[in-house]
Amino acid sequence: MILKRLCAMALAAFPTIVQTQTPTPPPVAETSTVEDMRAALFGGVPGERWKEGLLFEGISPHPWLNSASNWFPGTEDIQPNEMRIIFMGTSPIIRPGQMNTSILVQLGNGENYLFDVGEGSVANINASNIALNELDKIFITHLHVDHYNALPYIYVFGGWAGRWHNPLRVFGPSGSAPEYGLASMIEGMKQMVRWHTDAFSVFPVGQGHDIEVNEFDYTDEGGVILDENGVKVIHWQRSHAKDGASAYRLDWNDLCFVWTGDGRPNERDVKWAKGCDVYVTETQTELVEISAGVQGVPPFLARYTIDTHHTPGYAAGYVANLIQPRMFMTTHMPFDPYLNEETVAEIREHWKGPYHFGAPDGIVVNVTKDQIWVREGIIPDYPNNRAPQFNFDNNQLVVPAPPKSREDIQNADVRSSEIDPDLYYPEGYKPELLQEWPTADRDLVIELEDLPPSFRDGMGDTWAKRKANRATLGLE
Ligand SMILES: [Zn+2]
Numbered sequence: 070m071i072l073k074r075l076c077a078m079a080l081a082a083f084p085t086i087v088q089t090q091t092p093t094p095p096p097v098a099e100t101s102t103v104e105d106m107r108a109a110l111f112g113g114v115p116g117e118r119w120k121e122g123l124l125f126e127g128i129s130p131h132p133w134l135n136s137a138s139n140w141f142p143g144t145e146d147i148q149p150n151e152m153r154i155i156f157m158g159t160s161p162i163i164r165p166g167q168m169n170t171s172i173l174v175q176l177g178n179g180e181n182y183l184f185d186v187g188e189g190s191v192a193n194i195n196a197s198n199i200a201l202n203e204l205d206k207i208f209i210t211h212l213h214v215d216h217y218n219a220l221p222y223i224y225v226f227g228g229w230a231g232r233w234h235n236p237l238r239v240f241g242p243s244g245s246a247p248e249y250g251l252a253s254m255i256e257g258m259k260q261m262v263r264w265h266t267d268a269f270s271v272f273p274v275g276q277g278h279d280i281e282v283n284e285f286d287y288t289d290e291g292g293v294i295l296d297e298n299g300v301k302v303i304h305w306q307r308s309h310a311k312d313g314a315s316a317y318r319l320d321w322n323d324l325c326f327v328w329t330g331d332g333r334p335n336e337r338d339v340k341w342a343k344g345c346d347v348y349v350t351e352t353q354t355e356l357v358e359i360s361a362g363v364q365g366v367p368p369f370l371a372r373y374t375i376d377t378h379h380t381p382g383y384a385a386g387y388v389a390n391l392i393q394p395r396m397f398m399t400t401h402m403p404f405d406p407y408l409n410e411e412t413v414a415e416i417r418e419h420w421k422g423p424y425h426f427g428a429p430d431g432i433v434v435n436v437t438k439d440q441i442w443v444r445e446g447i448i449p450d451y452p453n454n455r456a457p458q459f460n461f462d463n464n465q466l467v468v469p470a471p472p473k474s475r476e477d478i479q480n481a482d483v484r485s486s487e488i489d490p491d492l493y494y495p496e497g498y499k500p501e502l503l504q505e506w507p508t509a510d511r512d513l514v515i516e517l518e519d520l521p522p523s524f525r526d527g528m529g530d531t532w533a534k535r536k537a538n539r540a541t542l543g544l545e
């Protein structure tokens with residue numbers, strides 16, 4: 070083996086001298102006629118583009134995409150005029166390829182809007198190279214747990230991971246009684262995670278444990294719940310067996326996104342979602358008899374659930390046809406080979422325009438005024454967190470002092486019985502241990518130029534990009 074390597078090195082040191090020849094240029098031939106070229110390149114179609122199958126005007130990959138077939142997290146910047154939609158969770162049933170429902174909308178102005186935050190969606194958010202402290206605006210359509218069960222995680226771990234300078238903003242409907250509204254749920258959640266937030270008080274917190282609760286009156290049809298940075302979000306009621314289920318519409322830069330959340334097909338959807346660019350609703354395919362055999366759900370239970378709570382495929386297509394979006398999508402649906410063709414057939418009964426599944430997880434939609442393109446995102450199984458993202462406009466990193474120390478919340482006895490590090494670190498090796506926060510009584514303020522570039526650059530990326538895009542949009 071070693072001998073072989075030595076021989077290879079020797080050969081590399083004395084390369085064989087090869088007689089080089091001047092390459093012959095390709096022959097120049099006579100140009101084909103315009104008719105021949107058109108016939109071959111475009112089938113002779115006027116407009117010089119093949120017209121085939123379900124090709125729709127404006128449904129095509131944008132020139133800046135690295136790959137027209139797949140999205141690879143962290144490899145494409147959002148363009149100033151672009152809206153990017155990523156399906157982080159797509160099903161009411163949690164399974165490895167489909168987490169509970171969650172849709173992230175990213176805008177060219179650098180802002181992120183998370184619509185519903187179902188269990189497991191954080192795995193896909195992390196894998197999509199998005200820092201948890203970049204998620205500070207969360208809109209919950211209704212309080213079925215499959216739509217908000219990852220909220221406690223984002224709340225406490227987003228706070229730990231650098232959401233120190235602004236509260237988590239949560240938007241959601243009131244209910245028919247105070248105990249059914251968003252504010253009541255948030256109170257309950259804070260109670261549920263009380264041990265956790267106290268435990269995390271030994272870390273920098275700042276505003277990390279603050280929640281701005283925006284509970285809106287669910288009967289206030291079309292009410293504006295957010296209007297800032299050129300972004301407007303409105304809501305309306307959905308028929309989902311119990312009062313308080315809502316749909317959302319986001320408008321920005323002449324682009325529009327609707328996520329209806331769960332519910333029965335309704336005239337209100339047509340009224341408020343009319344003409345929206347990307348219209349996303351939920352659907353349940355009408356195959357309860359066969360699904361009973363596959364999923365084990367008794368057919369009467371599935372039928373009753375659909376007919377009181379959900380949108381059958383036929384109805385989804387029917388409503389889409391009244392709304393006439395540039396792209397129609399369905400999510401909150403099983404993605405199964407035995408169902409998918411049936412789903413499409415049901416949708417196509419009434420809707421003949423652009424349609425794509427908002428499933429399985431990782432589907433990415435790039436939206437501009439002229440083009441919309443839908444791709445599968447390649448979500449890695451073992452990604453790592455993205456560095457927390459900070460606004461470095463003041464050229465400082467400000468790390469708040471932890472509100473508590475271990476002495477405040479832990480019995481000294483159990484701490485003193487920790488095994489002496491000298492016993493397990495090997496001879497000659499012992500790191501400097503950081504067991505007491507060095508600035509426990511004051512914030513830690515570091516000038517940007519004093520930060521090692523390795524983490525300074527990683528932590529300001531989003532903000533720098535946001536500034537550049539906002540400058541292009543004339544917002545800075
Ligand atoms: Zn649901």
Ligand SMILES: [Zn+2]
Nearest residue numbers: 211213309331
């Ligand atoms: Zn629901």
